[in-house]
Amino acid sequence: MPAMTESDIYAGLTDIFREVFMDDDMELRPDLSAADVPTWDSFKQIEIIMATEERFGVKLMTREIDGLRNVGDLAAVVAAKFDAGTGAA
Amino acid sequence: MANAPSLRWLPPSPTFRAQLKAIPGLPMERAWESLVALANTRLDFIATNALDQVMRRVFADSAPPGLSTKPVRLALLGSSTLAHLHAAIRVAGVRRGIWITTYENDYGQYLQELMDSGSALHAFAPTEILLAFDAHHLVQGLHVGMDGEAAEATLQEVLGRITQCWQLARDTLGCAVQQQTALNVMPALMGNNEQRLPGSPRALLARLNEAMRPAADAHGVDLLAIDDRVAIDGLDAWHDPALWHRSKQEVALPAAPVYGDLVGRLVAARQGRSAKCLVLDLDNTLWGGVIGDDGLDGIVIGQGSPLGEGFSAVQDYARDLSRRGVILAVCSKNDEANALEPFDSHPDMVLKRADIASFQANWSDKATNIRAIAQDLNIGLDSLVFLDDNPFERSLVRQELPMVAVPEVEDDPALVPRLLADAGYFEGLAITAEDRERTGQYQSNRARASLMASATDLDGYLAGLEMQLTWRRFDSVGLQRIVQLINKTNQFNLTTKRHTEASILEVMNDPNSFGLQLRLLDRFGDNGIIAIVIGRKNADGPGGDVLVDTWLMSCRVLGRQVEPATLNLLAKEALRVGGTRLVGQYLPTKKNGMVRDHYAKLGFTVVEEAADGTSLSILDLDRFVPTETFITVTQA
Numbered sequence: 157m158p159a160m161t162e163s164d165i166y167a168g169l170t171d172i173f174r175e176v177f178m179d180d181d182m183e184l185r186p187d188l189s190a191a192d193v194p195t196w197d198s199f200k201q202i203e204i205i206m207a208t209e210e211r212f213g214v215k216l217m218t219r220e221i222d223g224l225r226n227v228g229d230l231a232a233v234v235a236a237k238f239d240a241g242t243g244a245a
Numbered sequence: 246m247a248n249a250p251s252l253r254w255l256p257p258s259p260t261f262r263a264q265l266k267a268i269p270g271l272p273m274e275r276a277w278e279s280l281v282a283l284a285n286t287r288l289d290f291i292a293t294n295a296l297d298q299v300m301r302r303v304f305a306d307s308a309p310p311g312l313s314t315k316p317v318r319l320a321l322l323g324s325s326t327l328a329h330l331h332a333a334i335r336v337a338g339v340r341r342g343i344w345i346t347t348y349e350n351d352y353g354q355y356l357q358e359l360m361d362s363g364s365a366l367h368a369f370a371p372t373e374i375l376l377a378f379d380a381h382h383l384v385q386g387l388h389v390g391m392d393g394e395a396a397e398a399t400l401q402e403v404l405g406r407i408t409q410c411w412q413l414a415r416d417t418l419g420c421a422v423q424q425q426t427a428l429n430v431m432p433a434l435m436g437n438n439e440q441r442l443p444g445s446p447r448a449l450l451a452r453l454n455e456a457m458r459p460a461a462d463a464h465g466v467d468l469l470a471i472d473d474r475v476a477i478d479g480l481d482a483w484h485d486p487a488l489w490h491r492s493k494q495e496v497a498l499p500a501a502p503v504y505g506d507l508v509g510r511l512v513a514a515r516q517g518r519s520a521k522c523l524v525l526d527l528d529n530t531l532w533g534g535v536i537g538d539d540g541l542d543g544i545v546i547g548q549g550s551p552l553g554e555g556f557s558a559v560q561d562y563a564r565d566l567s568r569r570g571v572i573l574a575v576c577s578k579n580d581e582a583n584a585l586e587p588f589d590s591h592p593d594m595v596l597k598r599a600d601i602a603s604f605q606a607n608w609s610d611k612a613t614n615i616r617a618i619a620q621d622l623n624i625g626l627d628s629l630v631f632l633d634d635n636p637f638e639r640s641l642v643r644q645e646l647p648m649v650a651v652p653e654v655e656d657d658p659a660l661v662p663r664l665l666a667d668a669g670y671f672e673g674l675a676i677t678a679e680d681r682e683r684t685g686q687y688q689s690n691r692a693r694a695s696l697m698a699s700a701t702d703l704d705g706y707l708a709g710l711e712m713q714l715t716w717r718r719f720d721s722v723g724l725q726r727i728v729q730l731i732n733k734t735n736q737f738n739l740t741t742k743r744h745t746e747a748s749i750l751e752v753m754n755d756p757n758s759f760g761l762q763l764r765l766l767d768r769f770g771d772n773g774i775i776a777i778v779i780g781r782k783n784a785d786g787p788g789g790d791v792l793v794d795t796w797l798m799s800c801r802v803l804g805r806q807v808e809p810a811t812l813n814l815l816a817k818e819a820l821r822v823g824g825t826r827l828v829g830q831y832l833p834t835k836k837n838g839m840v841r842d843h844y845a846k847l848g849f850t851v852v853e854e855a856a857d858g859t860s861l862s863i864l865d866l867d868r869f870v871p872t873e874t875f876i877t878v879t880q881a
Contacts, residue, residue: 175262176291221491
């Protein structure tokens, strides 16, 4: 299992957000949430989850997705998958 | 996770993001062309949405002016959320040069909107309607405990509601109707013999899909058969139960691009814009090996080898397509006589000469030949699909003729029929007796008039290939490969002189001789050793004559300026050994007709020519000016 640091996860998520929102300058912080980004609707939310699953080779469970409030939560869910040894980056 | 259904027949685009970003800055017409080109690459769900977003930013809600296709107003009517499918449907339209505007009913209100002439649906004034009902909606009213009679009544009621929608769409909106078949997401209750439980939702949906087929035919409705796609890709690829519970989207997001493409095929087919003709390469596409080099006995086709059976399967599929009305054509770099030989004489060939409506086998580039086929058959270039195993040729044709569909085929013929089927180029809505006869018609009507050589921007293409020719004199490392190439190359071979390791060693040790091995690299990769040249200074004759003992080249690199680049090297080496003239010899064989004029084309003067075609040509080295090419030449 390759190690996955917090900064690896943020780097991956930054790529994803930049692609989904088509904004090359987008910077992520843990407390960034849909309330801060006008175009972040439920649709984009699904794209982000889909791209995250693909990028990190993980599968997010319904209850995990329901519990997401911001970028920090998403990064934590991904990190937990790797700690549990189910990630496949 | 299940593999997402993908537009795998389209080539991936490594520069998608950059190209997409440039689009808003382009003039309208160029912006549309660029969108069409990007829509014809392997887009996933996110890329599809990004493309759609840029398209709507540039064109808002109106079709680009001057489109030759009919704009379509497509209303999606469903019982759950279809919002994630709009972009994929619009992009599938762009892929076919068709502008599609979409609409979706308010959640759950499809029937009310159909019936109410004051509804937003009626105000939208659709030209086509797609009805997409989710499985849970369709089985409402069914109870597992129902007996056979009650279940049958439920089935008829569901079918009745669906056909009522068809009639409403036709009568009140004058629309063409597409009906999505049910995605059978219901879990089995019985198992293998689910049909024995009449009230099983899974069994009911299976029967409904079956019953929809004759009903749709009777009503002139076209089915969007996603049940068929699921049988191919698997339910996991098409449906994500968690997504269903979260947002009532029955089709999984990763499947959206393929869903959209299925809709786009039907839309295009209704406008008569399905492809009409499958253009086939020959060597390593219809059979294994190279007919010009390997000969009739050497090519791989038919029973006896798995590879041969794979090629037979490709031919079977092509023949079956032709029997349902798809025209077949051949586009091959070959001498025509060689190319025709298997069709006429190989016992394992499925396709016969009579199956091919236009046969172009020569040494022109493939874009030129594909134009010739379109002209020959009098059909548009945009109705052609070109099948070729060679990535170089595919890329050339895509660049020169972007309107021709060029599927990204895998290297294994066994996988080709399904890829072609999945790509849906030949989407058909009806079958007529005329379709079945069409191949014959085209063939008899074929005008074999000579075709003007067309002005293709080959220079731009060649420059973009970033070709590098690396050469070295014969050496012991290359010895085996050199002997092998010399003894198996039949077509591009001026003298067809065979050599042994011993005779090659002689060349290496003789200060008055030289042997060159040439390797070609380009941005598609390494083509390996592609040419061999041997020169000998004539010790007895007029001092300074260098005889070209051997000049051979792999046909894969024809038309890429390797010939003049080779001549530049040959001239330099001849000067090095003290030569003043190059003497080129052509010795005709059954196979090497293509190089008959090789020396004349390179600026040699033909000094002798016999009746059988044998010729001798001379080049004065003191007056020779090396030809500029797009190839970078380096000594390894």
